[in-house]
Amino acid sequence: MHIIKLNATDSTNSYLRHLSNTETLEDYTVVVAEFQESGRGQMGTVWESEPGKNLMFSVLKDVSFLKIQSNFYISRVVSLALIKSLQQFSVPKLSIKWPNDILSENSKICGVLIENMLKQDSLKSTIIGIGMNVNQVNFNDLPRASSLKLILGTQFDLDELLIAVVKNLKYYFKKLEKQQFHVLKTEYENYLFRKDRPSTFQDVHGNLFSGYIKQVTESGCLQVLLEDDKLSDFDLKEITLLY
Template structure:
């Protein structure tokens, strides 16, 4: 396992992408930073973190010898890997907020950004992960929390990283064995607000109610609306409100 530790970098995902463009990169190469000056989340959102207090890393996964027909399974697998690690730390009320935010008791403790590398086909993927670990104050982020805020325990970042990598290999193995249904079923069982009355906002800013049923193999959210109609939404089409 190749782990590259950096003091500060604009973005670990960007660092890995530049590495890939210049040289061969080994499977499961990991870039860890104590501080990111331009950390990124889903939909272009910035990921802010105090230096040295949280776990920020990007992982390179070689897919050249493994045909991944539906890329969203990568997102499901890494979400479940992080969930598995956090469960061993006894973090309570863990859920996945579609598509891949990790929550504990309605508070966001982890974000994931996946950037696939296409060379005629899906060749590899860069998985960026930010876990709020030992930071205790989040200015202007009322929905954010950390492992330390939740349990009162100060954690070793390297130990959590090692556990996440190990659990990522476990779920990657399931995909390689084509156990897609097992991964999808476990992901859906872990979905935040599944089968509960929930409020959503569409691209026009209109609010509507529905029940989360699950996801499609393409990663679209399945929502049961009025009259038992099931509608599928892409990430850019809908926002699940807390």
């Protein structure tokens, strides 16, 4: 495992992507930064972090073994690796808020940005960007955010957390390489936030509706049982879970 440590960068994902375009990198090359000037989250959101207090890193992984229609399994693998890592540090009440936010109870402690790289319409590699709230205790205008220090009351070693996450990424990617799709899907859904519980959603037009999360489809859509007993699939841009 090759780890590149930076004091600051615009985005570890962007840095790693540029690096991979200019030289051949080994599998699980990691770029970690004390500060990101333009940290990115899902759907163009910004990941804000105090310098040196949180874990912000990106991992390059060869996924050429995976068919493009199965790309959401990358998200499942990353989510499960984070859950397993946090369990090893005794973080309680962990769940996965679709598609890959990691919560402790109702508070977000970890976000993920996955950017796949294609070659001739086939998966080549993926860059997995992870932001984990570790030792930061103040989150202005982010009422849903928390950190490991706020939850457990102790200071954490960022390098120790990083090594644990990469180790667990290797563990779950090995399962994926062995095509253990059902095992990964089942384990992922066992941690799915608000699964089979009455929940409120908002669509792209701002309309609110109620339903029950049933599963996440093979392609990564959230399947919701609506009030008329109809099962509907929604992709990431179509629905927001309110909680």
